[in-house]
Amino acid sequence: MNEFELIEQLIQGFGDLTQADFISTGAGDDAAVLDLPADQQLVVSTDTLVPGVHFPTDTRSDLVGYRSIAINVSDLAAMGATPLGMTIALTIESLDGSRIKQFAQGIAIAAREFNVKILGGNLARGPLNISVTIHGNVPQGAALLRSQAQIGDDIWLTGTLGATRAYLAKPSNPQSSIETLLAQRDTSVVARYFLPHPRVEFASRIRDIAHGAIDVSDGLASELAHLTDASQCGASICLNRLPVWAGLDLLDVVGPDDSYELLFTAKRNDRQLVLERAHSTNTPVVVIGEVVAEQNVNYTLDQEQVYPRTGFDHFA
Amino acid sequence: MNEFELIEQLIQGFGDLTQADFISTGAGDDAAVLDLPADQQLVVSTDTLVPGVHFPTDTRSDLVGYRSIAINVSDLAAMGATPLGMTIALTIESLDGSRIKQFAQGIAIAAREFNVKILGGNLARGPLNISVTIHGNVPQGAALLRSQAQIGDDIWLTGTLGATRAYLAKPSNPQSSIETLLAQRDTSVVARYFLPHPRVEFASRIRDIAHGAIDVSDGLASELAHLTDASQCGASICLNRLPVWAGLDLLDVVGPDDSYELLFTAKRNDRQLVLERAHSTNTPVVVIGEVVAEQNVNYTLDQEQVYPRTGFDHFA
Numbered sequence: 001m002n003e004f005e006l007i008e009q010l011i012q013g014f015g016d017l018t019q020a021d022f023i024s025t026g027a028g029d030d031a032a033v034l035d036l037p038a039d040q041q042l043v044v045s046t047d048t049l050v051p052g053v054h055f056p057t058d059t060r061s062d063l064v065g066y067r068s069i070a071i072n073v074s075d076l077a078a079m080g081a082t083p084l085g086m087t088i089a090l091t092i093e094s095l096d097g098s099r100i101k102q103f104a105q106g107i108a109i110a111a112r113e114f115n116v117k118i119l120g121g122n123l124a125r126g127p128l129n130i131s132v133t134i135h136g137n138v139p140q141g142a143a144l145l146r147s148q149a150q151i152g153d154d155i156w157l158t159g160t161l162g163a164t165r166a167y168l169a170k171p172s173n174p175q176s177s178i179e180t181l182l183a184q185r186d187t188s189v190v191a192r193y194f195l196p197h198p199r200v201e202f203a204s205r206i207r208d209i210a211h212g213a214i215d216v217s218d219g220l221a222s223e224l225a226h227l228t229d230a231s232q233c234g235a236s237i238c239l240n241r242l243p244v245w246a247g248l249d250l251l252d253v254v255g256p257d258d259s260y261e262l263l264f265t266a267k268r269n270d271r272q273l274v275l276e277r278a279h280s281t282n283t284p285v286v287v288i289g290e291v292v293a294e295q296n297v298n299y300t301l302d303q304e305q306v307y308p309r310t311g312f313d314h315f316a
Numbered sequence: 317m318n319e320f321e322l323i324e325q326l327i328q329g330f331g332d333l334t335q336a337d338f339i340s341t342g343a344g345d346d347a348a349v350l351d352l353p354a355d356q357q358l359v360v361s362t363d364t365l366v367p368g369v370h371f372p373t374d375t376r377s378d379l380v381g382y383r384s385i386a387i388n389v390s391d392l393a394a395m396g397a398t399p400l401g402m403t404i405a406l407t408i409e410s411l412d413g414s415r416i417k418q419f420a421q422g423i424a425i426a427a428r429e430f431n432v433k434i435l436g437g438n439l440a441r442g443p444l445n446i447s448v449t450i451h452g453n454v455p456q457g458a459a460l461l462r463s464q465a466q467i468g469d470d471i472w473l474t475g476t477l478g479a480t481r482a483y484l485a486k487p488s489n490p491q492s493s494i495e496t497l498l499a500q501r502d503t504s505v506v507a508r509y510f511l512p513h514p515r516v517e518f519a520s521r522i523r524d525i526a527h528g529a530i531d532v533s534d535g536l537a538s539e540l541a542h543l544t545d546a547s548q549c550g551a552s553i554c555l556n557r558l559p560v561w562a563g564l565d566l567l568d569v570v571g572p573d574d575s576y577e578l579l580f581t582a583k584r585n586d587r588q589l590v591l592e593r594a595h596s597t598n599t600p601v602v603v604i605g606e607v608v609a610e611q612n613v614n615y616t617l618d619q620e621q622v623y624p625r626t627g628f629d630h631f632a
Binding site: 004024025028029030031032033034035036038041042043044045046047048049050051052053054075076078079081087088089091119120121122124125126127129131133134135136138140143145146147213214215226230 | 320340341344345346347348349350351352354357358359360361362363364365366367368369370391392394395397403404405407435436437438440441442443445447449450451452454456459461462463529530531542546
């Protein structure tokens with residue numbers, strides 16, 4: 001089987017995931033041609049995954065495929081955007097058909113879960129690298145930006161922090177199917193680590209009430225600093241309120257962690273509205289602090305100021 | 317300097333290349349937010365470059381940057397699309413600021429040449445890999461597809477084939493600046509090899525007269541087979557008419573070659589129109605054959621049927 005035959009088989013295997021009303025020409029030509037609704041803005045983001053950095057080197061290919069899509073969907077969630085479609089650039093050492101097809105199975109499961117179509121891709125030979133570019137849309141002016149946090153806002157967080165740290169303390173390679181692992185995602189840290197759960201549906205439901213938003217993909221402290229910098233404000237965070245996986249130290253858990261949860265701010269008066277929308281989308285949310293005027297981030301634990309270990313640098 | 321500071325410096329360095337009327341929110345948030353014209357279709361393509369496959373491993377970073385953009389623009393040219401913007405996913409071994417900035421300089425030169433904006437990107441640590449996703453637009457229904465070649469059409473080719481083969485016969489590392497090399501692109505095979513010349517402006521001018529189109533990025537024979545397969549037709553090619561770099565064997569030159577020229581078909585009656593549009597965009601074009609009903613590709617040299625060495629498989 002050569003490269004072109006394999007690509008043809010992959011496109012066939014994706015079936016209806018390559019087709020939609022808005023896809024005028026899909027995968028298989030030099031580029032995809034799309035019809036986008038006139039009253040919406042297009043939202044575009046790209047994210048790369050590299051073994052040993054974004055997943056353990058021996059991770060099963062379908063888990064890598066799922067993860068590649070989920071972390072890109074998380075960027076759309078951070079904008080309050082609704083997923084449309086994506087391109088997938090896969091670089092792989094050899095034309096291992098069964099491995100590539102397993103990778104595609106994970107992609108297909110994620111694509112169905114998040115309702116994102118496959119617009120096209122690229123297959124190249126080299127050290128494993130997956131770059132996905134994802135496209136979504138939002139109504140005119142409705143995107144959730146980092147720069148829109150307002151002083152006095154509640155700071156909200158979805159889900160539970162610390163999946164990476166908790167997983168690395170007790171690493172194991174899951175044997176179950178993705179379907180089985182998805183059912184355990186809220187209770188098993190292994191399932192949760194391999195299968196991030198971007199809050200994209202919830203995010204699209206709070207477009208009218210959320211102010212600033214960002215996804216917590218590099219750790220809470222790092223991402224919160226991006227949000228407060230962009231919004232020219234500060235934040236006060238109560239660590240006792242953070243939902244974390246069992247056994248984790250609250251002074252560590254705001255540091256490096258790829259949880260792909262949503263951090264957002266909203267008026268205190270909208271607290272009930274946020275909770276209703278969270279309930280309707282089965283999304284755990286909690287207020288972890290407040291946006292303040294003074295431009296730094298202040299953490300408290302048991303009502304005392306603390307200095308957690310923070311930050312993340314892929315090149316450190 | 318950490319990752320985020322470097323990204324901030326890169327965005328600053330790109331300056332007006334990150335700004336346009338259609339960019340509502342540009343690089344720096346979780347995703348870009350775009351306003352696209354309502355009467356146009358969006359055209360999206362992604363292409364990856366890996367050292368040792370898509371460029372020699374010791375290629376200067378600004379040449380790699382230029383090439384990354386040019387070969388993606390070539391996919392838009394193959395659709396007759398006008399470039400809008402792109403995301404750039406760079407994976408690199410270490411946070412070598414001067415190397416990354418040199419890479420960005422090459423990107424900036426190409427972005428200005430082809431009038432394509434920088435929407436965002438990603439910086440990851442790992443073996444060198446560049447994946448660009450490019451976006452353009454076309455008027456409703458005007459995209460040039462592989463499937464639209466018609467029996468009796470002329471088959472046209474832009475530029476000169478064999479840059480890869482001619483370069484590899486006498487490889488050398490250029491020392492001149494990109495600006496100097498660009499001025500030599502039509503006369504020096506070294507300049508031409510490192511700096512592909514996608515025919516994107518010409519392609520947008522022949523949207524109304526071209527039928528099938530594809531970019532010759534893997535070699536003429538391979539790409540022509542894709543075109544004729546998609547259009548359910550065949551082709552008859554006269555090798556004597558192929559413009560090739562000096563010293564190349566006509567039986568080799570339709571094989572593996574990354575020339576990024578445009579192959580397209582048009583009605584014989586439109587020959588004069590094609591030549592006029594080519595002249596107005598300073599694009600060399602020539603008729604190399606004809607679309608025929610019988611579904612295979614037939615090559616002649618000195619009026620005799622020949623069987624050139626064909627095909628390309630990245631994994632072969």
